[in-house]
Amino acid sequence: MKHAEAIMQILEAYDLCHSYRAAAQLAGCSERTVARYVALRDAGKDAQASAPREQHLDPYRKKVEEWVERSHGKVRADVCHRRLQALGYRGSERTTRRAVAAAKQAYRRGQRRVYRPWVTEPGLWFQWDWGQGPRIGVRGTQLWCAWLAWSKYRVVLPVWDTTLPTMVACLDRTFRAFGGVPTYGLTDNEKTVTVEHVAGVPVRHPELLAVARHYGLTVATCVPYDPESKGGSEATVRLAKADLVPTEANLRAAYGSFGELEEACQAFCQTVNGRPHRATARPPAELLTQEQPRLHRVPETAHALAFGQTRRVGWDGTISFGSVAYSVPSRWVEEAVWCRVYGEELVIVAQGKAGAEEVARHRLSTPGQPRIDPAHYAPRPEGLPERRPRGRTPEEAAFLALGEGASRWLVAAAAQGTARVRRKMAAAVTLAKLEGPEWVDRALGAAAEAGRFGEGDLARILAHLRAGQPTSSRAPRKHGSQVSTLQLALEPWSLQPGTAVWQGVGR
Numbered sequence: 001m002k003h004a005e006a007i008m009q010i011l012e013a014y015d016l017c018h019s020y021r022a023a024a025q026l027a028g029c030s031e032r033t034v035a036r037y038v039a040l041r042d043a044g045k046d047a048q049a050s051a052p053r054e055q056h057l058d059p060y061r062k063k064v065e066e067w068v069e070r071s072h073g074k075v076r077a078d079v080c081h082r083r084l085q086a087l088g089y090r091g092s093e094r095t096t097r098r099a100v101a102a103a104k105q106a107y108r109r110g111q112r113r114v115y116r117p118w119v120t121e122p123g124l125w126f127q128w129d130w131g132q133g134p135r136i137g138v139r140g141t142q143l144w145c146a147w148l149a150w151s152k153y154r155v156v157l158p159v160w161d162t163t164l165p166t167m168v169a170c171l172d173r174t175f176r177a178f179g180g181v182p183t184y185g186l187t188d189n190e191k192t193v194t195v196e197h198v199a200g201v202p203v204r205h206p207e208l209l210a211v212a213r214h215y216g217l218t219v220a221t222c223v224p225y226d227p228e229s230k231g232g233s234e235a236t237v238r239l240a241k242a243d244l245v246p247t248e249a250n251l252r253a254a255y256g257s258f259g260e261l262e263e264a265c266q267a268f269c270q271t272v273n274g275r276p277h278r279a280t281a282r283p284p285a286e287l288l289t290q291e292q293p294r295l296h297r298v299p300e301t302a303h304a305l306a307f308g309q310t311r312r313v314g315w316d317g318t319i320s321f322g323s324v325a326y327s328v329p330s331r332w333v334e335e336a337v338w339c340r341v342y343g344e345e346l347v348i349v350a351q352g353k354a355g356a357e358e359v360a361r362h363r364l365s366t367p368g369q370p371r372i373d374p375a376h377y378a379p380r381p382e383g384l385p386e387r388r389p390r391g392r393t394p395e396e397a398a399f400l401a402l403g404e405g406a407s408r409w410l411v412a413a414a415a416q417g418t419a420r421v422r423r424k425m426a427a428a429v430t431l432a433k434l435e436g437p438e439w440v441d442r443a444l445g446a447a448a449e450a451g452r453f454g455e456g457d458l459a460r461i462l463a464h465l466r467a468g469q470p471t472s473s474r475a476p477r478k479h480g481s482q483v484s485t486l487q488l489a490l491e492p493w494s495l496q497p498g499t500a501v502w503q504g505v506g507r
Helices: 005-015 020-026 029-043 056-068 077-086 093-111 165-178 206-215 227-244 258-274 286-296 392-400 404-415 422-436 437-450 459-466 500-505
Strands: 125-136 139-148 154-159 184-189 195-197 201-204 220-221 309-312 316-319 326-328 336-342 345-352 355-363 475-481 482-484
Touching: 005 020, 005 165, 020 029, 056 093, 077 093, 093 316, 125 165, 125 227, 125 258, 139 165, 139 258, 139 286, 154 258, 165 206, 165 345, 165 355, 184 286, 184 336, 195 404, 201 206, 206 220, 206 286, 220 316, 227 258, 258 286, 286 336, 316 336, 326 355, 392 422, 404 437, 422 437, 422 459, 437 459
Parallel strands: 125 184, 184 220
Antiparallel strands: 125 139, 139 154, 195 201, 309 336, 316 326, 336 345, 345 355, 475 482
16 A cells, blocks of 8 residues: 555656556556556545455344344443354454444434424523432432523522422412513423323323413423423533532532522522523523513412412411411511421411512421421520519609619519518609709619618618718729619628527526
């Protein structure tokens, strides 16, 4: 076999002389060589292509093609080699592998699926599908992924399950995120959508049809085991899982709560809808504003048939289901919610601004055993709740009007069971008219701090405060703008005579 440069010299010599003998003398080869390369060029063949040689596999090549076609291109080369050896083939396994690969390539070339471009129209089609979400603790989640075919606008919602009520809630929230309802919805053949297939015809779920009529939607399903017929939603699921599910590829940490997953889904939707799409070179959020006029109007209320029973949230932030109290986030007080039982759990759904959403989920309980989630309520203040006195009569109002010290005195005196509290309050009001309300209020605060609620204690404390005289050698403590050194009267300093004199009686 000549090199390409030598072949070009032979052909150039022949074009110059138009004689095989003369061209052979110029190129330094035989006349037959010149004639052969000129004939190949005139026939339009490759002069450097070698003629195929006979192989041991040639008698069995038809059988290999038959096995490839019977297996729909899935048969292994080693299996073909063992069968060929049983038929008398003595060639190498390498030759068999090459023959099987060539047969598979020819089979795929003849069976290749040709895709026709889908030219979408605004407002007609949207697709949805489910994807396995991340685990929160020991419990798994699901990702609802919806996609508008024309504007490429995506909606991803995290949920706990894929039941029909959950799907209806996701449909409602998706339509409100779209700003309207498309004409057609394409999805997979799940039991919540397709009950069964009869002669290849899908039988729709009756409750789903009621939901579709409520929203003015026509539901269509793809061909079974053919995800390529809804590739848009499949791509949305794949993209969402790659970004939201913690893996080694995205270096995302595990989620501590369901709320963190919801925030991550919202951030993901803002990102993918705010950047230009590869197919349209424009952000989906921008195209959505053009598609919204072609969408149908979303009903004001969500479809409640599949949400369960209706309950109203009480002032204590609970609902009653089966004679058991279940807590609901406090922002839904006096609002209507829907309750349904799913397995061993009670699912509570409410109608929010963004559509129907799951607000609480509890394990089922029995009467007398309420289910209260502390996260549904505001955190309690530390310590005992402070009770602020309120004047219900003119006398009480006049006493409390003296100031903060009067309120503290009343609370402390009531806690110690002080006798004749009302008469002492009236005396304090009378004393305030003589000495001034500010001094009396300071004296009341000091009396409350020292625990002095006896007869005449207020007057004595007031006299000490006005004179600025300390009442003990204890380090003074700040009380308002006046230094107070009052303290409780302890037994060693009491003026009450003891009983020591009685110890000698009878001796």
